[in-house]
Amino acid sequence: xxxxxxxxxxxxxxYDDDLxxxxxxxxxxxxxxxxxxxxxxxxxxxxxxxTGDNRRTARAVAKEIGITEVRAEVMPAGKADVICxxxxxRWKCGCNGGGWH
Numbered sequence: 001x002x003x004x005x006x007x008x009x010x011x012x013x014x015y016d017d018d019l020x021x022x023x024x025x026x027x028x029x030x031x032x033x034x035x036x037x038x039x040x041x042x043x044x045x046x047x048x049x050x051t052g053d054n055r056r057t058a059r060a061v062a063k064e065i066g067i068t069e070v071r072a073e074v075m076p077a078g079k080a081d082v083i084c085x086x087x088x089x090r091w092k093c094g095c096n097g098g099g100w101h
Contacts, residue, residue: 003022003024005056005060006024006060007026007057007060007061007064008024008025008026008057009024009025009026009053009054009057010022010023010024011023011024011025026057027061029061029064029065033064033065034064034065034066037065037066037067038066041066046069046091047066047067047069048067048069048070048071048086048091049061049062049067049069049070049071049072050071050074050079050082050083051070051071051072051073051074052072052073052074052075052076053072053073054072054073055070055072055073057072058070058072058073059072083095
């Protein structure tokens with residue numbers, strides 16, 4: 001959990017059924033990400049992060065760049081469903097990022 005709260009995903013490493021280590025993996029954030037989010041918010045846009053990452057990691061990343069609305073643990077096929085639900089809630093939506101494959 002500590003790794004996840006610092007925007008890292010924890011990976012357990014085992015050998016012959018024995019836990020031998022823990023790795024913390026993280027994507028690097030682009031330096032300008034927080035500036036872009038701030039600019040969008042000044043234009044009245046409310047950014048929403050939709051990610052497959054676990055909740056703790058997603059919240060930590062979102063906090064680093066100033067996003068308060070997070071939808072985590074969303075499988076790739078479910079991301080379109082999240083966008084559709086936001087549109088149903090009368091949000092105007094646009095998408096950006098590498099999660100649309």
